[in-house]
Amino acid sequence: MEKYKSLKDHVYDYIAEQILEGNLEPEDKINEAAICEELNISRTPVREALIQLASEGVLHNRARKGFVVRALSEREVKELYVVIGLLDGYAAKSACGQLTEKDLANMSFYVESMDVAIKAANFEMYHMQQTAFHNVYTQKCGNDTLIEQLEKMKSKLLKKSYVDDPEGKTREILLQTNREHRALLELFKRQAGDELFDYLMKVHWNPENAAYDVSK
Structure with missing residues (x-):
């Protein structure tokens, strides 16, 4: 059964999505009036979501400035990778x-689609497909609290827009990440639960390889 979402939950998801898509970046001020107008709701659920x-730890509430998107330190990003991996x-x-x-x-379709998107430098499509890939199995884990906490942890990782640099480094990094997706798929096919746990924790979300974005 799909969990009922309050107006505050919808605002929360909307702001988190704006951060993940790069529409809101570190130190950007949240425009409460614009959100009220965009979602056609009152100020109360917006304030509740912001609080x-x-x-x-996704936003800062600063005196005389209001709510701004919080920038994460390298240490905080690595700590998040550890928790998300678990x-x-x-x-x-x-x-x-x-x-x-x-x-x-x-999942196989999403993996192939990600390769196509990366090679075409369509990084927005890549992000959509990788999110869909992970959602397939997280939605089948049977633990709504786990799903909710995982989404909250990921929302703290502020995605920056990928740049299609001339050397192709961005594409190579994402292609490597997608090779990891392909390895995960093979482990799922073998129903290798313990190996999946280790691979996600030690490889896919390895804090030593943490990037300041959500490319996973």
Whole structure:
């Protein structure tokens, strides 16, 4: 059963999405009036969502300036990678044996689509496909609290826009990340729960390889 979302939850998701898509960057001020107008809602749920995001460390509430997007230090990013790796690994292990042939086919489609998007430098499409890839198994883990906490942790990683540099470094980094997605898919096909947990924690979300974006 889909969890009921309050107006505050919808505002929370909207702001988190704006951050993840790079429409809101570190130190940007949140325009409460614009959000009210965009979502056609009153100020109360907007304030409630902003206060929650601030309590979770996504935003700062600054005197005389209001709510701004919080920049993360390198240490904080690495710490988030550790926690996300644990949660994502547990979600994958829990979903093992629950995925259908259609789920696996969808994940395979997303992996191939990501390769196409990266080679075409369509990084927005890449981000959409990688999110869909991970959602297939997280939604099958059977733990709504885990899913919610995982989404909150990921929302703290501020995605910056990918630049298609002349040397092709961005594309190579993302292609390597997608090779990891392909390895994850093979582990799911083998229902190798323990290996999935280790791979997500030690490789895919390795804090030593942490990038200041959400490319995973």
